């Protein structure tokens with residue numbers, strides 16, 4: 001745990017504190033981690049623990065960590081993504097000219113989100129939302145990322161970002177639909193489009209994750225043939 005890679009520069013800059021991240025999956029790892037955290041220059045620990053590692057999760061609770069969310073990961077074959085989406089308007093690649101609108105959608109859709117940042121009352125919720133905005137926007141600058149956007153009635157209504165994990169798997173990373181355009185099937189259409197693109201480019205599966213409490217995307221994924229693959233608890237721990 002003295003690994004400098006565990007220091008999260010992004011989180012630290014965003015919240016103006018020293019944040020470290022780790023993924024302990026056994027009791028010994030938790031003990032080592034907490035020793036480092038108590039003696040080191042740490043304000044906040046963000047910890048991801050497999051739900052199957054119950055002993056480690058209980059040890060984290062005993063150490064004063066609190067549950068901030070539960071991430072569920074779904075995986076599924078691209079072979080079922082054969083039809084193009086039937087969506088009024090269009091889905092296309094995002095470009096520089098879309099940046100302001102894309103950021104606006106991310107800001108509106110991730111305000112008060114289910115994730116661990118918003119679940120921690122000590123973290124500024126506006127800064128937490130801006131983290132998602134920055135994440136979505138940065139995909140436009142990353143040649144390895146795919147950014148899809150949807151247009152509805154001449155306005156940008158939603159976005160989806162994805163990345164090739166390896167030759168076999170594409171990971172779908174961040175999606176948002178503007179609140180005024182939600183519940184019209186836009187997310188389902190964006191998801192189908194990325195599945196089709198992954199299949200056509202030779203990927204055999206997609207991987208995607210969200211918070212357990214976030215039901216809308218899980219409905220879309222199960223209907224598209226994806227299955228629950230694994231899950232992680234997110235714990236937070238504050239030194240003082």
Ligand SMILES: CC(C)(COP(=O)(O)OP(=O)(O)OC[C@H]1O[C@@H](n2cnc3c(N)ncnc32)[C@H](O)[C@@H]1OP(=O)(O)O)[C@@H](O)C(=O)NCCC(=O)NCCS
Pocket residue numbers: 109110174175176177178181182183184185186187188189209210214215216217219220
């Ligand atoms: C999740 C999100 C992208 C869904 O977008 P959307 O375009 O409204 O989704 P769809 O219209 O395709 O709806 C998919 C299904 O989820 C349902 N749904 C939509 N919003 C829901 C909600 N808040 N609660 C429960 N179900 C919901 C829809 O009714 C639909 O199910 P149905 O066919 O049985 O009616 C959108 O709510 C959003 O931007 N949320 C905030 C950011 C987020 O959660 N991103 C995803 C992270 S993985």
